[in-house]
Amino acid sequence: MSEIMTGPEVNLESWVDNIISKYPPKVAKKRRRHMVVREDGEAGCSQTIEANTRTVPGIITQRGCCYAGCKGVVIGPIGDMVHITHGPVGCGYYSWLTRRNMYKARDDKKNYMSYCFTTDMQDHDVIFGGEKKLAQAIREAAQIFKPAAISVHATCPVGLIGDDIHQVAKDMEKETGIPVMAFSCEGYKGVSQSAGHHIANNKLFTSAVGKVDEPQPEFTINILGEYNIGGDAWEIERVFEKCGIKVLSTFSGNMSYFEMEKAHNAKFNLVMCHRSINYLAEMMEKKYGIPWAKVNFIGPESMAKSMRKVAAFFNNDELTKRIEAVIEEEVENAKKGIEPYLKGLEGKRVMLFVGGSRAHHYQSVFRELGMEPVVAGYEFAHRDDYEGRHVIPTIKVDADSKNIEELKVEADPERYMPAIDEEYRKRLEEEGVLSNYDGMWADMGGGTLIIDDISHVELERLILDFRPDLICSGIKDKYVIEKFGVPSKQLHNYDYSGPYAGFKGAVNFARDIDMLINNPAWKLARAPWKDRSFLNASLNS
């Protein structure tokens, strides 16, 4: 469509220099550190990227706020709780059912996903304080819904006027007899939604996990950082159950408060979204001795690999056999399902700018589909999500991160019970199975480009200069990308489709990607009268 159509032969270093030169000098210097042209071999190992730093004001960013990370991402999906937004009406409204995390009510029939509950703060509350209104709102939530628990989420003005939401929560928990968790997740905290994840993790760990001891079967796991977008968690659960493995709690897609209280009774934690939930995994390991492994459920190969980590952990021949049998059967079915789409997808180039983990998770499934991820980046990840966890000790803690509390956790004297012995744990750690995440760029070799917290202008330059076949992003970029004639896949809400995880999900994904790329509208996008040769040819024939 455009004359600038160039392709992969564009020199990446000069492309980066060029885009940077368009910024004012100070901004240019800052943005340069968020872009890395990957190199192979040792040179690649010593590369670093800057991430999790403050967004430049006025640059149109994909990022959200602390409240979005806490209420919107981690706490919101818990379905039998009422989540109260303490603040003006907007924040609650805009986070109302917008993330497609699905929930099925348990036997108690409690499901409050479709509710948006807010104190709808007015001038009066900002001037005189909102504590009384909040207390009354909690009272009403308890009376109307009788939920399993209640959460309170602070928005910007709450911290500024000094409402003590934690005291209100404590008092109201006593009064109503329903657990009330308060989160100081004011939007201005931290640099993105990432701060909100951490705040949410801390509170879940101190106030919910560990409340109810209940012995569990030998092969019991938790899944952390899986939000059941489009039903992903259900497909993952289906596969594990088929293997004879019990999924006790999933943080926090399709999560019931009561399951969260028991989560520490599981033997093993699987971490899907490293960014949003690694804090909880680490704290649970320290306190209860539950080891964790990073997994990826997207695409048949990654799914199988993740299942083999579970097999390695439990180290039980019977279980391993069952897992292998399930893998064989499911992979075969998935391959059959995917096969018809491969021809239309082969060799297509993809860019991914999404989330704090998703831009990595989807790379392997694209490779399985014969496609090639060429440029990628996260919205709100930290350096370890790019470079791997080994860089954590070297990450500089800046003022923004310092304000988010790091909990001091010690082993529980009675309940610290690792399911495997220390020697085997060490071995698995050395093999990279446990407590390990190599980050996105382990999968992005020389000649690829990584851009952290991409801005709008950068995205537009990428489209014009590289003409990718597909860009994976979120709704905020989707229509910009498609205006340019490039298909766009939303990896936050799956364009209202899904599930994409697991074996069955992979088939859905292949189908949807094929549908996007091979949409007949792309062939019609250029009006025939704009193309003289086409006209002549038609007229002469």
Next chain:
Amino acid sequence: MAENHVSTTNACKMCTPMGASLAFRGVKGSMPFIHGSQGCATYMRRYIISHFREPADIASSSLGEKHAVFGGAPNLKKGILNVTEKYNPEMIGIASTCLTETIGDDLKMITTEFLSEFADLDLPHLVTVSTPSYSGTHLNGWKLAVRSMIEKFAGSSPALTADNTINIFPNFLSPADIRLLSGIFREYGLKTMILPNISDTLDSPSWEEYINIPEGGTSVNEIALAHRSGASIEFGYFHKGESAGSYLEENFSVKNYNLLPPVGMRATDALLSAIEEITGLERPQRFVNERGRLIDALVDGHKYINFKKALVYGDEDFVVSMVSFLCETGVKPVIAASGGKADLRKRIEAICEGFCPCPLVLEDSDFDTIEIAAADIKPDLMIGNSKGFKISKKLGIPLIRAGFPIHDRFGGQRIITTGYEGALSLLDLIVNTAITTLQEETRVGYGYM
């Protein structure tokens, strides 16, 4: 909120900066800018985009904890510079938020300071509006932003002669409705200054080349001439200090016509009469025919919908104008609900006078309250935005989608409700919804209604 609850369950309104950002989008080469935490811009963008299915950039000053303590001015200034450099806008429309209003950032002062600090640069026009999210609704934010643009620009142009231009302050209508309205004025041979004009900026064709800011919208130069227009026509209810039309009337003697949004027969009649009163022009034959067709359809459709009970909800102006139309069709509005406050009862009573009894009016309400009322009154159909779907599903009442936001159906930006044409299109929807119910409920299998 039901039974005198202080909490709001399933709000029927959005916050003020949302409306301001939307209104700023209707100016040529304009970039809306929210001074606050970056989450505000992100949340509102995703909401606007899911309705319009269009790019909707809103810049942000991305305030952090430090700025919440020491003030957001430095970030706002940096942000304006960066937006200017990257997007080269003609105007930046800056709206405040609960955060920046609570810490007391004064937008007017900061931008004045900014303009003198960077006087050597070629800077865009800066318009500011105070929109604390804890005060009013998105509709108030919209009106305040329009008023602020008129206050800023009108009279700033030295043009001397009035031309046959009419100012239109259309309020929050769909891009398709704005196109339809401007067509009405074109038919009379009149020029218009529509503020804001989102007809292209939020409903643009696919692009063939890189576009910095979506094309379309009313230019600052046109707004600057608003004080020379023959008259202003504004739709909706305005609280004190919100009406751009009144401002022009008070300061520049441009006569202001405050009308109901032109939904339905009477409101459209009033609009055409106003145009004719202003200009002395004759009614074009096209509208005589359109009006005739609408009457014809009202007669034809009446038997299917008379006495059907309707629940209408949404922003305050949408609700009043929709009730006005329903009265004319024979449909009986039974609940009229809004999250906003705009003297609703009195206005709805006046509109229903002579047509039907006044419905139950719920002002400053939420969907929880609406649901309780609906369960009691059992309407046959609902008209409003996507947020009523939960009630529609639970109580089994068909929902006709109109207003904002519509994110569970396709084409929200193309829905027309105004003029005789819009009324016809709405009438078809309502009649067909009634027929569908009839057809599905019958056991005889009617295929010929």
